[in-house]
Amino acid sequence: MFSCSACLVSNRIDSQSQAVNSTAVISHPSMSVSDMVIEKMAHTFDRTRGSDWERFAEGLGNTLQERNEIRIQPGEVDVIERLHHDTRTRLREVLKMFGTRCIQVNVSKSLVQIIVETLRDEQVFGKFTYNRLARQIESL
Numbered sequence: 137m138f139s140c141s142a143c144l145v146s147n148r149i150d151s152q153s154q155a156v157n158s159t160a161v162i163s164h165p166s167m168s169v170s171d172m173v174i175e176k177m178a179h180t181f182d183r184t185r186g187s188d189w190e191r192f193a194e195g196l197g198n199t200l201q202e203r204n205e206i207r208i209q210p211g212e213v214d215v216i217e218r219l220h221h222d223t224r225t226r227l228r229e230v231l232k233m234f235g236t237r238c239i240q241v242n243v244s245k246s247l248v249q250i251i252v253e254t255l256r257d258e259q260v261f262g263k264f265t266y267n268r269l270a271r272q273i274e275s276l
Contacts, residue, residue, distance in 0.1 A: 234250075
C-alpha cells in the first residue's frame with residue numbers, strides 16, 4: 137500500500153513538473169525567484185547539515201489563508217529528495233511547484249515575501265529561525 141501511495145505522489149509531482157515547465161511561473165513576476173535567492177538558501181541549508189530545507193518546503197505558506205490548497209506535502213518532499221540530489225535543485229523544484237499552486241488559487245503575496253515569512257516562522261523552525269537569511273533575501 138505504501139508503494140502505491142508513493143507512486144501516486146511521484147506521478148503527481150512528475151505531472152506538476154511537466155505543467156510547471158509549460159506554464160508561466162517564471163514569467164509571472166510575483167511568483168519568480170532569482171537564482172541568487174535559491175543559491176543563498178541552498179548554501180545556508182547545506183551548512184546546517186540537517187533537514188531544514190524539508191521543514192522550509194513543508195512550511196511554505198504556513199501563514200496564508202490558502203495554506204491547505206498550496207502547501208507542499210511531506211510525501212512530495214520525499215519524492216523531490218529522491219529525484220534531485222542537491223539542495224539547489226530540490227529548492228528550485230519546491231518553489232516551482234509552490235508557485236504554480238499559488239497562481240492557481242490567486243495568492244496575491246509575492247513568492248519572495250512568502251519565503252521571507254517562512255524563514256522567520258517559529259512554527260516552522262522553532263526558536264532557531266533564519267532571520268539573517270531572511271534579511272539577506274529582502275536586501276537582494
